[in-house]
Amino acid sequence: MTWRTAMERALYGTDGFYRRERPGEHFRTSVHASPRFAAALGRLLAEVDAALGHPARLDLVDVGAGRAELLINILRTADPGLAERLVPTAVEIAPRPPEVPDRIRWRDELPPEITGLVIANEWLDNIALDVVEETPAGPRLVLVDPATGAERTGPEPSPEDLDWLARWWPLREPGDRAELGHPRCLAWSSVIERLAGGLAVAVDYSHTRESRPPYGTLTGYRDGATVPAVPDGSCDVTAHVALDACCASGERAGVSDTLLTTQRDALRSLGLSGTRPPIDLAHRDPRGYVRALCAAGEDAELIDPGGLGGFGWLAQSVGISVPSILSPVPSPV
Template identity: 75%
Template sequence: MTPHGNVTAVAALGTEWLTWRTAMERALYGNGGFYRRGERPAEHFRTSVHASPRFAQAIARLLIEVDAALGHPDRVDLVDVGAGSGRLLANVLACVPSGLGSRLAPTAVEIAPRPADVPARIVWRPDLPSDITGLAVANEWLDNVPLDVVEHTPDGVRTVLVDPASGAERTGPEPSAEDRDWLERWWPLGEPGDRAEIGHPRCEAWASVIRRFSRGLAIAVDYSHSRRSRPVYGTLAGYRDGSTVPAVPDGSCDVTAHVALDACATAGERAGATAGLLTTQRAALRSLGLSGARPPIEMASRDPRGYLAALCHAGEDAELIDPSGLGGFGWLAQTVQIPLPASLTE
């Protein structure tokens, strides 16, 4: 079959049938894979980081609160997980107070090569630091953690296999015990034709972030869904050059799926998170001062330049908090041994 429909048996000479998790891993991170060869997310889809530096200003406000909760230590880690171009870190560094900025240890976690324009003080590495005291942000990272897909067929739930060259699919074996346990708790299937994306690899990826914290705050930002509103047919999608394309795991496009952030939250708690919050980007950024409200028209005559700047900020904020766009992202905020920032809980 073609992607995004019901699974049917497909016979093709020389076809290589893989689980979706294996196919995604190869397509995104294998030799010559989409991200391994240095593709940047902003070249293929719009992210909050590239939509406006106002996103980084909101992150900087959280960082200031985290620093205060930590007692202003000599070193404060700022970790961008899945850093892409490194722009988020650069933008945050540009807008934090100098006293905090001098104590920041910024780290980009990214397998792609380091861009030439990344500030020299940013450490660029392919894996997570072993110990974090500060703030870690995973913006549109978990949706690219490879996972398997299952479908409820007339013969029961079966793992979906895919041909990486064409995106054609067919039914495979029964899910593993680990997959079945995750499905039963987080994404039970109702009737034949229903599909699910097995999220425990994302849960483990998020738990691996939390486990590295001594103290601080971790934030995951992604398109997401909850147990009460899982999409019946799943969310696999491909992106290339700013357009949505079929999710063919041949390395030519980004392959992604929305994240079960509620399941990740539970995994984070088990890994050591001591407080947490699930919310939307709209709610989070509004609480951090991004209202999208236009400045009063009287300001135009009193302070023309200030009015234009405020009008520009209002437009950028509006895009970041639009509930049908970037504002619809889920935010998972979890702390280790510090309270949740007051700005997120007010």
């Protein structure tokens, strides 16, 4: 079958990975790395609230919410006045975990209309897609045996996917591969179309047209380790996101403003620096020094350009500008 069909069944089928497993037990995201990630997004939420004029109802939607850890952590630190107006919603196909607070709404699809902030943290990389390989006869879909991961080439891609390929991931010689990101573009535009006002942020493994990997990025994760991407339901199957293509899709859907950046730059602008506290604090306030040192270590992991800090951030707004708080801050000398 095609990779898109195989991924869809393996991840979201009746006994699929995301219906059966706790993702946090298999891979580490920014949400699991530190609650400081949620604190930074809480600052962004406050900026969106102000830009919208402090509406009576403010939506906070986490797409691909897992066990709602991000929403729970944002609620813990939100300003009381903002929290009172906040409507937190987890969008997740897995059943609602019993520990999720009652005030968090649980849905298996996006709300029809959103005014506020949408966060899609490592969601788009799990939107199922097809793989295509350049052959002497032109691009052909790659077919996969879901039980073993064995592959062979199949038919020509659809005209729609060929158009996407030509614009966003042109193949140059036999053996080159691409991951057809058209379904991710549609998924992202569906978020923007529901945004009556506010900001949507996608955070993910990503690449741009100038740096597409020649053989693709399909990867499996199980029990904290990378494994072969076999779409049998036993592991997560993921592929990096062409965020520049999603950006264009959002613009076609009617956004007001766009910022495409990295997690390192975004989180540094939201107050995470990774700077060690001054050593004299250890003498004046030993406990405070330890707390500050732990916070610096967590920040450093979140903004590490070779790790989580290298993730792409796509921020697109409707009815407001992308908050200036996301403007890059100068790097320390």
